[in-house]
Amino acid sequence: MRLRHAALAAALLGVLGVPAHADDARDISRDTLPPNDGWASAAGGTTGGAAADDAHVFTVTDRAGLVRALDGGSDTPKIIRIAGTIDANTDDRGRRLDCADYTAGGYSLRKYLAAYDPRIWGAARPSGPQEEARKASAARQAERIELRVGSNTTIVGLGDDALLKGASLQISDADNVIVRNVEIRDAYDCFPVWQPNSGGLGDWKAAYDTIWLRGASHVWIDHVTLSDKGHLDEDEPTYFARNHLRHDGLLDITGGSDLVTVSWSRFADHDKAMLIGNGDTATGDRGRLRVTLHHNEFESVVQRAPRVRFGQVHLYNNRYVVPEDAHDYRYSIGVSTESAVYAEHNAFHTPGHIEAADLVKSWNGSALHDEGSLFNGYPVDLLTIYNAYNSGSERDLTADVGWTPVLHGPVDSAAAADRAVARGAGAGRIR
Numbered sequence: 001m002r003l004r005h006a007a008l009a010a011a012l013l014g015v016l017g018v019p020a021h022a023d024d025a026r027d028i029s030r031d032t033l034p035p036n037d038g039w040a041s042a043a044g045g046t047t048g049g050a051a052a053d054d055a056h057v058f059t060v061t062d063r064a065g066l067v068r069a070l071d072g073g074s075d076t077p078k079i080i081r082i083a084g085t086i087d088a089n090t091d092d093r094g095r096r097l098d099c100a101d102y103t104a105g106g107y108s109l110r111k112y113l114a115a116y117d118p119r120i121w122g123a124a125r126p127s128g129p130q131e132e133a134r135k136a137s138a139a140r141q142a143e144r145i146e147l148r149v150g151s152n153t154t155i156v157g158l159g160d161d162a163l164l165k166g167a168s169l170q171i172s173d174a175d176n177v178i179v180r181n182v183e184i185r186d187a188y189d190c191f192p193v194w195q196p197n198s199g200g201l202g203d204w205k206a207a208y209d210t211i212w213l214r215g216a217s218h219v220w221i222d223h224v225t226l227s228d229k230g231h232l233d234e235d236e237p238t239y240f241a242r243n244h245l246r247h248d249g250l251l252d253i254t255g256g257s258d259l260v261t262v263s264w265s266r267f268a269d270h271d272k273a274m275l276i277g278n279g280d281t282a283t284g285d286r287g288r289l290r291v292t293l294h295h296n297e298f299e300s301v302v303q304r305a306p307r308v309r310f311g312q313v314h315l316y317n318n319r320y321v322v323p324e325d326a327h328d329y330r331y332s333i334g335v336s337t338e339s340a341v342y343a344e345h346n347a348f349h350t351p352g353h354i355e356a357a358d359l360v361k362s363w364n365g366s367a368l369h370d371e372g373s374l375f376n377g378y379p380v381d382l383l384t385i386y387n388a389y390n391s392g393s394e395r396d397l398t399a400d401v402g403w404t405p406v407l408h409g410p411v412d413s414a415a416a417a418d419r420a421v422a423r424g425a426g427a428g429r430i431r
Contacts, residue, residue: 061084086165087166138190160427166187168208168210173215176219180430192205233271250270266299276313277308296421336364369383374414
């Protein structure tokens with residue numbers, strides 16, 4: 001729906017149950033990234049759809065309206081305001097779809113498990129009728145839930161309760177994109193694939209990141225909440241002795257993406273939260289993957305908060321919370337091939353069975369700058385602890401990452417940032 005006049009906008013918001021004063025006080029939909037706010041402020045900054053004319057400002061309340069507003073991922077400046085809850089798993093008439101509605105070609109999980117049981121099938125990749133049926137079924141779901149976001153776009157939630165369920169936002173080969181003040185959750189894959197050779201024991205691979213940047217540049221993600229809420233992977237059954245994963249990343253930044261700022265956001269209830277750089281052999285990522293992460297909360301995240309290859313990543317004033325009942329926590333900061341992570345003044349909260357040495361993991365990494373970290377309220381030097389406890393399977397890390405961040409606001413103490421992030425991170429908390 002096009003909003004041509006402020007009066008019409010206010011009237012519509014009232015009908016939708018969004019207080020008019022919330023919109024009247026400050027229209028955040030035309031906000032742009034402030035100067036010096038991380039890597040996305042470099043080289044001209046990030047303005048999203050701020051230049052959109054009235055004909056390209058939309059308030060959307062369902063999937064069909066969101067798809068029309070996205071315009072196939074066009075580059076036309078546009079502002080898309082999400083009101084209430086939008087479910088991506090719906091048909092064009094708004095009818096709710098479930099996995100059975102996407103099933104094609106005679107696919108069934110029971111038949112799939114029987115066909116590719118590794119005790120019978122072996123270590124070869126799945127092939128044949130059930131795998132073809134799975135692919136056909138997956139394609140039908142992807143057509144519904146993968147939503148392409150084009151250049152010069154702002155997506156913003158109205159009020160405190162904007163929610164996008166079941167969707168995978170794809171920011172692919174796009175420049176100048178802002179996503180703010182919206183909860184996006186449960187990008188649930190109905191048809192994960194079995195990968196017999198993954199990790200040595202095999203694993204299930206889901207297809208959808210909640211937000212996926214590929215070849216994207218100048219992207220600002222701010223005050224979003226990303227999670228698996230609704231279908232937690234830990235509640236899924238085990239097949240072939242592996243958890244039947246239904247989700248991939250919460251926010252993956254890959255394919256040569258560059259100049260990204262992620263701020264005041266919340267990542268929760270998930271396994272692999274954030275991958276920056278998707279392969280050790282992706283040498284084309286050199287000089288790219290420049291990302292700033294500040295004032296974010298990672299709660300009940302098992303790993304990848306983030307895991308970095310190649311990129312220059314400034315990680316400051318973030319809050320990490322591992323719950324008391326965590327049984328599968330692996331690490332928070334992943335240092336991989338040619339990564340250059342500059343971490344400062346982050347706060348970590350963990351139960352007693354998790355040590356400070358568990359917070360960092362390296363795969364062929366060489367360097368990590370860390371200063372001002374707090375671990376359960378006590379100062380720690382994560383680099384020194386990593387090197388002291390390194391089993392020898394990986395080389396020790398040096399403190400010289402080859403760069404020093406300059407694009408940032410004031411860096412608070414970890415204790416001050418911890419309190420501020422607990423109060424202010426996530427959707428519905430822009431003040």
